[in-house]
Amino acid sequence: MSVEPVAGRERGDGAARSASMRIGDVARLLGTTPRTIRYYEEIGLLPEAPARPAGQHRMYDHDEVERISEVMRLKHLLGVTLEELKTLLAAEDARAEVRAQLRRDDVDPDRRRELLSEALGHIDRQLELVRHRAAELARLEHELGETRKRVKRKIRGLEAAREGSFPPSEEMTTL
Amino acid sequence: MSVEPVAGRERGDGAARSASMRIGDVARLLGTTPRTIRYYEEIGLLPEAPARPAGQHRMYDHDEVERISEVMRLKHLLGVTLEELKTLLAAEDARAEVRAQLRRDDVDPDRRRELLSEALGHIDRQLELVRHRAAELARLEHELGETRKRVKRKIRGLEAAREGSFPPSEEMTTL
DNA sequence: ATTGATCTTTACGTTCACGTACGTTTCTGT
């Protein structure tokens, strides 16, 4: 038996539930180019628009746009290669599938738990990477802050020396 | 050829102060390659080893090694192009010059303050960039953490359901 | 049905950030 959810034109007629966008619109929205999106699909970073009748325009619904956006974000923030991203994005894939499966409740709990565990593992991998990067950045930020303070102190020292017409003596570490 | 006084015994100037390293050693120390270091010099990211007698080996003292290290670190953490790095590193340059100038005290205080102010500006630019990046990363980390929590809750929910109410037909999977 | 904008595939071009090869030269240990 098959439940048929109005398999057909969802874009042209009355209630366009899945608000699809064309590749150019997505690109503009995300601040990138169609070429880049196609390229990501080409190397397997983005799934081929499923069942696209060969030579027809790519259409992206909200979830897919979000996914692309997430890809860009991770690339930008982690600065990893697209190849590394591909493995990292197993997380996104798993979560996407989980979301899809959770909407239909014909999946048995064991399979569900399995999917979730898998997703959890991927998330943990992402988290570890992100935390590491964040920690490095925090250290850099701290160091820069310290340097800034030192420089400021020195400047104040020089200004004070000029005001009070001190001789050009060194070090004034007084705050 | 030329006159050769007692000058060139140990590497560096008169005193053995500057413990110079050769390019290969620096590369190994920093986990990179000689080619990369030469390339950075080639595009102006690193200053040409000053007054290197044309065709002689590059020698790097402690400060220069630190600078190279800092370049790598910024590149890694900020993920910017080497061209952007070049402008960012005006900060490093300024600070290097400040350090150099502060060692000699024949510089008048006004000039000194000027140098320091300049350095401060560059540092602030770096800081702004770093902070922005850090904030983005923090947000990502938070989001990932939240997602993780949700997934974990769901898993626990499923496990509890299996333990308690109705056991599934047969399986008791591990973990 | 026509049009103009956008999209399709295919394919070659480009920039960045180095890698690699090579014949030569400089250094270092003995």
Place this chain on the structure above:
DNA sequence: ACAGAAACGTACGTGAACGTAAAGATCAAT
């Protein structure tokens, strides 16, 4: 003094990540 390791400069090669051009197909609107 001399061998062998390492560095030199030059130059061409390379993978990643797209850019760009061409020629035809599709789509929303007239």
